[in-house]
Amino acid sequence: MSGYAPSEAARRSGFSLDTLRYYEKIGLLADVERTAGGQRVFTDDDLGWLVLFRCLRDTGMPIAQMRRYAQLAREGEHTADERRELLRHHAVRVEEQMRLLQRQYDHLREKIRFYERLPEPVSATEHATGIGPAVSR
Amino acid sequence: MSGYAPSEAARRSGFSLDTLRYYEKIGLLADVERTAGGQRVFTDDDLGWLVLFRCLRDTGMPIAQMRRYAQLAREGEHTADERRELLRHHAVRVEEQMRLLQRQYDHLREKIRFYERLPEPVSATEHATGIGPAVSR
DNA sequence: CTCCAACCTGGAGCGCACTCCAGGTCAAGC
């Protein structure tokens, strides 16, 4: 069903009112419908877009790229290939991001293990292994 | 074992020269040793810290928190518990971050599958699930 | 001794993604 007030759209999408207005202003979200008095009425389609923007934003896509995707979609079906490639390319970067995050998380866990297993003394290999608590000189 | 010139420290740590100076200026990296003429000489200890900062930064820790950790370490062994807790707390946030990233990555992959029109069940639930290409009205 | 690439400082500027504000308008409930 269609027709969400701004506050409702904000609640459902998880974006702030200001962010919704901002996304429309910069042309990320297409012009939102209005009441006779000029107040926004968000549709299910708008909400669908917001879900997508949240996905892309959470995975680190810059706004400029999201806007490019949105503009392509507005141009019609003939841009489907380019949109797919844009998403595929982004997915590759997300995979890299996930690998890096996992690697640094492992590193972090080792550092925590160091604290748990060494209540007092500080080993000489601390800095050579990059694992120790990096206590200052 | 020896000292490293700024450019060498930058190369090894992956931070820019400006960033190294910035980290020192804001008190993240402790004061770096200097030559008689005032040029920086980075030690292995400094490099160890930089490896840690890279780990924390890559996992999204704000600089203010890294600085807190570094200051605690400079205060001595009696802050070990607090440092450990700080890292543990951060690790929890990283885990949440990894779960979110994985979830949004899955969304993204489903969206790409939609574009590829592979024999996958995508019906009228498109927007309800946020999977379709979100083609504009 | 000369050269010049690498280095130094303080401070200004930047890019991103919002976030806030003033000063007004709209619309639903009593």
Place this chain on the structure above:
DNA sequence: GCTTGACCTGGAGTGCGCTCCAGGTTGGAG
């Protein structure tokens, strides 16, 4: 019809994490 809270606009401000600049100094190669 009055009140009140949600909403509107354009534009300025914020926070973060660097990044760049001007103008001067250092120090190793030749």
